[in-house]
Amino acid sequence: MIYLVVDDSKLARLSLVKALKTNIGNAEIFQATNGLEALQTMKNKSPDIVFLDLTMPEMDGYEALPKLLTINPKAKIVVVSADVQTKAKEKVIALGAQLHIQKPINADKIKEILELI
Amino acid sequence: MQAYNLTEDERDVLQELMNVAYGNATAVVADMLDAFASLSIPNISVITTNELLSTFAELKNESYFFATQSFNGEFSGESAFFIDQESAGNLAKHLELENEADLDDAILELTNVLTSSLTTKLSQEMDTEVSFSLPSLSKVSIESIKETPTFQQYSQVIVIDTDLNFQDQKIHGKIFILTKDESIQWLKIKLNSILELLI
Numbered sequence: 001m002i003y004l005v006v007d008d009s010k011l012a013r014l015s016l017v018k019a020l021k022t023n024i025g026n027a028e029i030f031q032a033t034n035g036l037e038a039l040q041t042m043k044n045k046s047p048d049i050v051f052l053d054l055t056m057p058e059m060d061g062y063e064a065l066p067k068l069l070t071i072n073p074k075a076k077i078v079v080v081s082a083d084v085q086t087k088a089k090e091k092v093i094a095l096g097a098q099l100h101i102q103k104p105i106n107a108d109k110i111k112e113i114l115e116l117i
Numbered sequence: 118m119q120a121y122n123l124t125e126d127e128r129d130v131l132q133e134l135m136n137v138a139y140g141n142a143t144a145v146v147a148d149m150l151d152a153f154a155s156l157s158i159p160n161i162s163v164i165t166t167n168e169l170l171s172t173f174a175e176l177k178n179e180s181y182f183f184a185t186q187s188f189n190g191e192f193s194g195e196s197a198f199f200i201d202q203e204s205a206g207n208l209a210k211h212l213e214l215e216n217e218a219d220l221d222d223a224i225l226e227l228t229n230v231l232t233s234s235l236t237t238k239l240s241q242e243m244d245t246e247v248s249f250s251l252p253s254l255s256k257v258s259i260e261s262i263k264e265t266p267t268f269q270q271y272s273q274v275i276v277i278d279t280d281l282n283f284q285d286q287k288i289h290g291k292i293f294i295l296t297k298d299e300s301i302q303w304l305k306i307k308l309n310s311i312l313e314l315l316i
Contacts, residue, residue: 008158009133010126014315055136055156082140087153103137104242 003029004047006038006064007080008056015105016051016080022107023114035059035067042071049117052097054081054088065095076117080105121163121273121301123308128161130308134242135159135277139292142234143281149230150211152283159279163301166271169293170263184228184254185267188236190247191303194274194296195267196232198281200224200288207287221254228252231281231292239294243307271295275304 001024005016013031020029030045032038034056041047050068054061065077079092079100089100098117101109123131136159143154182205187195200208208227209220229252240247257265274295281290296304 009129009136011130011133011312011315014312018315055158057158082137083156084140084144085147085153087147103133103140 001027001049002045002047003027004032004038004041004045004050005029006032006035006050006056006061007053008033009053012053012080012103012105016110019105019107019110023111035061035064038064039067039071042068042075046072046075048075050075050077051080052077054079054083054092062091062095065092065097069096078113078117121298121305123161123163123275123305126312127305127308130312131275131277131304132159132161134239134311135161135279137242138235138238139279141238142231145234146227146231146281147283149227150208150283150286150288152211152286152288155282155284157280157282159277162276162278163273164276165273166268169274169276170268173259173262180256180258181262182224182254183257183262183265184224184252186228186232186252187250188247189250190240191245192240192243192247192296192300192307194294194300195270196228196236197267197293197295198228198232198290199293200281200290204288204290211286211288225252225254228254235292236294243304243311245307267295271297273298273301275301 003020005013007013017029030041030047032041036059052061061079068075077097079097080103082103084102092100139159140156143156147154180202182200184198185195205220212223214220214223233249236247277294279292
């Protein structure tokens with residue numbers, strides 16, 4: 001299983017990678033700092049599961065989400081965002097995300113997510 | 118006066134903590150207004166009060182409603198919320214308010230909910246607690262803004278500049294968190310300890 005963590009914040013990426021490693025050991029985890037980098041990594045590495053932030057520079061999560069799924073329709077996208085408005089959740093699910101999870105994230109939350117998807 | 122700067126890592130950590138706190142606060146306000154807000158990336162900087170005031174000269178509208186709420190604890194300071202007259206008018210229309218007193222009351226309540234949710238969540242993330250004073254509201258012109266007591270109390274401030282943006286309702290506001298030197302020192306230590314736990 002290959003994972004991709006997309007967030008402009010180093011703190012958010014480190015937290016997520018650490019939480020992932022706690023649950024899955026030494027899996028292959030790639031990182032991207034915005035939607036554009038995520039698209040490139042999707043083309044080159046074909047991750048199975050993508051953890052995607054919404055508010056990012058260059059290309060945000062809303063724009064990147066459908067493009068990631070166009071490149072790899074089988075990828076599972078988990079939106080990890082501070083935007084907890086109901087409409088934001090509805091929007092990302094309509095765009096094809098499997099889940100919308102509220103930040104911050106920890107190892108227990110990742111465990112639940114991995115069991116769900 | 119000692120100058121404080123945030124390192125790139127400190128700025129990143131604060132920005133992310135602020136992002137989470139702001140997301141929560143916005144959701145509360147969005148429910149209150151039955152509206153949807155677009156979130157922006159908060160811009161974090163440590164600048165002098167004079168530098169902050171000079172940025173206000175770039176604002177397009179001439180007069181603003183300016184609401185503040187102070188908070189106290191290990192992390193202490195003042196949250197400030199600016200909303201221009203046009204946005205305030207749109208807020209009144211959206212909430213079907215009938216007079217100026219009701220609008221003042223609505224802006225104060227909006228400020229109270231927004232800034233206390235924001236600061237509470239930010240404090241929780243930094244494992245500390247704060248207490249709040251009642252918010253106060255004034256209507257200020259850009260020319261007279263530097264005379265407001267809030268800006269006279271702070272020589273150097275961490276400015277967490279983010280927009281409250283309800284596009285459909287055309288309601289836009291700016292939020293700042295102003296802190297004093299002691300809090301900046303405390304904050305730097307806290308941000309580094311958060312990062313060290315992950316590395």
